[in-house]
Amino acid sequence: MIIVTGASKGIGLAIAERLFSKGEEVLGLSRNPGNQIFETRSLDVTDFADLKRISDEIRLTGRKVSAVINVAGIASMNIALMANPFVSEKLVKVNFLGTVYSSQAFAPLIIRNGGGSIINFSTIAAALNLEGESIYAATKAAIENYSRTLAKELSGFKVNVNCIAPGPIATDLLRGVSQDQIQEIVDAQIFKIQFQVQDVVDIVDLLLDSKAKSLTGQTFHIGGVR
Amino acid sequence: MIITSLMIESVSDMGDVLMYEKILKIIESLRLDKSLPLTPQTSLIGSERVLDSLLLVELCLKLEDLASELDFTFDWTSTEAMSRSASMFRDIESLVIEFESQLNQQK
Numbered sequence: 001m002i003i004v005t006g007a008s009k010g011i012g013l014a015i016a017e018r019l020f021s022k023g024e025e026v027l028g029l030s031r032n033p034g035n036q037i038f039e040t041r042s043l044d045v046t047d048f049a050d051l052k053r054i055s056d057e058i059r060l061t062g063r064k065v066s067a068v069i070n071v072a073g074i075a076s077m078n079i080a081l082m083a084n085p086f087v088s089e090k091l092v093k094v095n096f097l098g099t100v101y102s103s104q105a106f107a108p109l110i111i112r113n114g115g116g117s118i119i120n121f122s123t124i125a126a127a128l129n130l131e132g133e134s135i136y137a138a139t140k141a142a143i144e145n146y147s148r149t150l151a152k153e154l155s156g157f158k159v160n161v162n163c164i165a166p167g168p169i170a171t172d173l174l175r176g177v178s179q180d181q182i183q184e185i186v187d188a189q190i191f192k193i194q195f196q197v198q199d200v201v202d203i204v205d206l207l208l209d210s211k212a213k214s215l216t217g218q219t220f221h222i223g224g225v226r
Numbered sequence: 227m228i229i230t231s232l233m234i235e236s237v238s239d240m241g242d243v244l245m246y247e248k249i250l251k252i253i254e255s256l257r258l259d260k261s262l263p264l265t266p267q268t269s270l271i272g273s274e275r276v277l278d279s280l281l282l283v284e285l286c287l288k289l290e291d292l293a294s295e296l297d298f299t300f301d302w303t304s305t306e307a308m309s310r311s312a313s314m315f316r317d318i319e320s321l322v323i324e325f326e327s328q329l330n331q332q333k
Contacts, residue, residue, distance in 0.1 A: 108286075
């Protein structure tokens with residue numbers, strides 16, 4: 001089984017649908033799952049007890065988990081000095097702690113599986129230190145740092161931990177970002193192309209492939225960063 | 227591994243020597259250096275620890291299984307697991323006490 005958080009829309013949904021269409025057993029987690037073609041559960045990634053409860057349920061039913069893909073995240077653009085404390089806290093909780101809690105709750109299942117993969121999500125904004133995205137980018141930078149350490153700690157269990165850092169992919173998270181700003185970010189990529197959701201899903205596919213077993217503790221930038 | 231009467235006496239306050247023996251057996255099966263006998267005061271973290279970090283995770287998974295057999299959920303992320311001075315992993319006795327405490331709380 002592969003667990004995908006944030007599986008109700010955007011990149012998370014696309015990943016879950018692709019994996020399901022390839023015959024994988026998928027469990028999609030999100031606050032409002034809706035009707036999906038794959039198995040879903042309603043869950044808030046900031047609630048560790050809930051994540052642990054689902055992890056325990058999976059363990060007790062004997063289902064094997066080979067990968068966890070932590071996509072759940074939110075974005076908010078603010079000038080650093082004008083950042084609303086409530087929004088800042090929410091960004092840290094959903095983006096960073098959500099990834100930490102999910103990894104902590106489900107990694108033991110991957111260890112029991114004899115190995116597998118954890119894929120976390122960062123952003124190009126972390127590498128570019130984009131103005132107006134200080135808190136959002138900081139939560140994603142924290143995910144990158146966390147992932148590198150987690151990769152070391154789980155290496156003895158044959159668990160690969162990597163990050164994918166997309167550029168401006170056309171999803172709900174890009175709402176409110178002007179076309180000029182999007183172009184500015186695209187220009188900072190090595191490939192000056194606005195990549196699509198399916199390009200991100202391709203990288204997930206790649207990282208889940210057994211041929212990628214040597215890749216761990218790394219951040220993969222979609223399109224590259226100059 | 228032979229549990230001496232002295233060891234059993236020292237954990238008798240825990241109220242359940244059987245639980246101590248079960249957990250001791252798990253730790254014994256995991257540790258690589260078996261030169262010294264395990265005692266209730268044997269450290270599981272710090273410089274004197276008998277299990278490295280990987281084996282400590284494996285111990286947690288085995289305790290999770292033992293807890294399931296006993297029909298409760300073992301939480302190794304509880305506050306008691308956090309600090310070195312108060313950690314449930316500071317020695318075997320502390321771990322057994324915390325394990326039993328969680329068992330009793332969920333009965």
